[in-house]
Amino acid sequence: MSKDQKYWKENIDLIVKCLSIWFISSYVFSIILVEQLNAIKIGGYKLGFWFAQQGSIYIFVILIFYYAFKMDQIDQRQRPSNK
């Protein structure tokens, strides 16, 4: 595997990881399993409702910065000369 291919594969792996979390927080917790999660309450929030209207948005923000941070690391490791 060439260096470029390896770089691309690491990128894809990271994307898959991040998008899995994206999917779980928005589609699984907030929609598919919302009724089950609503049985749990945090303060006045039902948990499923909280994920749908608050939690998933916070997770999206964290995900993008996490991806940007990890990609910077990969960039530096794999392509140090390429600035």
Place this chain on the structure above:
Amino acid sequence: MSLQLLTFIIVGFTFAIYIGIAFWARARSTDEFYVAGGDIHPVANGMATAADWMSAASFISMAGLIAFFGYGGSVFLMGWTGGYVLLALLLAPYLRKHGTFTVPEFISDRYYSKTARVVAVVCLIIASVTYVIGQMKGIGVAFSRFLEVDYDQGLMVGMAIVFIYAVMGGMKGITYTQIAQYVIMIIAYTIPAIFISFMLTGNPIPQIGLGSTMEDGSYLLDKLDQVVTELGFKEYTTNKRLSLFNMFFYTLSLMIGTAGLPHVIMRFFTVPSVKAARSSAGWALVFIAVLYTTAPAVAAMARLNLMTTIDQPTKENNLAYNERPSWFRNWEKTGLLQFEDKNGDGLIEYTGLDNNEMVKVDRDIMVLANPEIAGLPNWVIALVAAGGLAAALSTAAGLLLAISSSISHDLLKGVFRPDISEKDELRASRVAMAGSIAVAGYFGFNPPDFAAGTVALAFGLAASSLFPALMMGIFSKTMNKEGAIAGMLAGIGVTLLYVFQHKGIMFIKSTAFLGSMEPNWFFGIEPNAIGAIGAVVNFLVAYFVSKQYPEIPSKVKNMVEQIRLP
């Protein structure tokens, strides 16, 4: 000082700021402003993107829809934020690396075809014009209330102002104006939310207030559930939008659409590096999230205040029509709030049952009416008006520029008349802009849905056409022009057909040949949510068609490999 006068002063003052900044920034910049965009810090670019992004649908309409749908309104919250994850991970860094200035230009390079470019332009125009129609609804609501005229007259004034604003031109391109607009917008949105959250729960942070207890010790959301169910409405925190299945596709459609909308993607062409493109999307979402996590609190608290103001647990204590507060009278003038005394007792009954006497409560008025219902000071109410107008005008102007540039730059200069002079190109773009405002305004008089619903249709159209073509262009080294063109046409075709058959051809209701009735919906998916299915069709058609045609040239293959490296 009267509310109307105060509103004029505050709105006028904010407009003066925008214009002032535009002149100041323009005086120091050259026509290379975009290229010099490298100077703009990712945080500043993120803030400008947020202003560009958050429109009348986000500011005026969304919380109103959530207020009435409750949990079902979550599709807008997740859909319009989650798309940024797709944008940051799947598109922005690569499109920035390739370095074109419009979306159809990238499609044309990657699919080595002018036909593909034309198809992309057509998709872009259809999606963007639909988006502008949604803005027009919001603009009409805002202007009708603050000029105290009916909706149609308000819309006409709004159209004129959008036209002037957009044709003043380049102004929009100046990032600093948008930063100012963001600041006005976010102050206008959060201040009333903080006030109301503090009044109801004692906690000034709306995101926490929403989960807190009220004076009587019960949780706000529990109280709201109780109030609305007693009046025959569905429970707020569990009310689904049709079904969970429908909500799944609605959310998906909005997310993919976000990542496929040209005026958003374009912003990432102007950041200095691939690295900056990644983090800039994150900053944009931070600034968007400030409004989007506040909106659920605004929605729930507005609904609670509305219900408890009008309808009381004991019927005799209901609000008497003759004693209705001034916000009620003012909104009646717009025709967006209507009362009919069915039982003739002079009292207002507002329920989810047949005896409901509030025959019309337009969802789009909730955010603007909210501070008045809660009895906040006049300057707060005026500020909300200024914020709503900033949101609607900045996005409408941005979209109109995207439309007109795609016509003059991509269609005329790029394909049909490469030798066009700069002056003619500019003239063509102005004509295109005027045309789009007229078309959007025309539909604005009979909007197909609430502002946010109409905008959702636009997202469906972008989701089904542009996003798959862009994504395959980056992540597939085998997708050829035939596949991409067929995919785009099939995706947007399926989506348009579905929308038209249920909402009317060109949104003219009487021509809806299958009616908007639910039994005819494909697996119970509403037309606003069909974009996700359109995107799947796009991917499938593109895949199968591409197998029938020759491989892509090796030159293009190399190009794809280059795009993937930072």
